[in-house]
Amino acid sequence: MxxxxxxxxxxxxxxxxxxxxxxxxxxxxxxxxxKDEEKDEDILITVLQLLMQPRTGFTLLCKLRSRGFRKFENNEGFLYTLLHELEKKEWIETEWSTDHVKQYIISQKGKKMLHKAEKQSHSSSISLKNLIKGEMLYE
Incomplete structure (x- = not known):
């Protein structure tokens, strides 16, 4: 040694x-x-994909971290802001579990947006900043 x-x-x-x-x-x-920074469109697509099953915000954050996304490190509140905006746009819905925990799940409208985003992910760019400002994407 x-x-x-x-x-x-x-x-x-x-x-x-x-x-x-x-x-x-x-x-x-x-x-x-x-060049290696996370793209907003990849984060948005991943969030919508992960919400194909009901998930709490904390679980979603853990899943994003496990996939290598660090945008929400030390700024978890931004994830909840994003979830709120997605809910306002009716891309996701919330539901309460039997143990009174809020969960998020993708809506039918969100599934359509996800399908379009996945098709266009190489030719278009989704900006979380635009989403937060209230601009509708892919419509």
């Missing part, structure tokens, strides 16, 4: 000693990170 620790320390001295981040490399890394 001690030999592995020594190997690691020796490797750090040799391998990373001359490592330098040029401005160009920093710029390239920043661009790669920006």
């Amino acid at each position: 001690e030999r592995l620790k020594n190997l690691k320390h020796a490797g750090n001295k040799v391998m990373f000693n001359n490592l330098q981040f040029t401005e160009q490399l920093r710029h390239n890394i920043y661009d790669a990170i920006q």
Whole structure:
């Protein structure tokens, strides 16, 4: 075990000693990170897909996290704002379970929107900002 620790320390001295981040490399890394951001349309489609079954907001948040979406990290309230807007647009409905827990489920109108969004996801862009502002999409 001690030999592995020594190997690691020796490797750090040799391998990373001359490592330098040029401005160009920093710029390239920043661009790669920006391109990797979650797309609003992917989040919206995923939310609607996940709501094919009744789910609580907390369960939905956990499912989104498990799929790699981090947009709602430290801002869970934004998810509930999104759910409220989807409910106002009649894309989702709420129901109360027998143990008095509010659950969300996709509506018939939401299923139509989801089908259209899935078809157009490569050619169009859905913006959560537009949704929150009240603009109707795909109609």
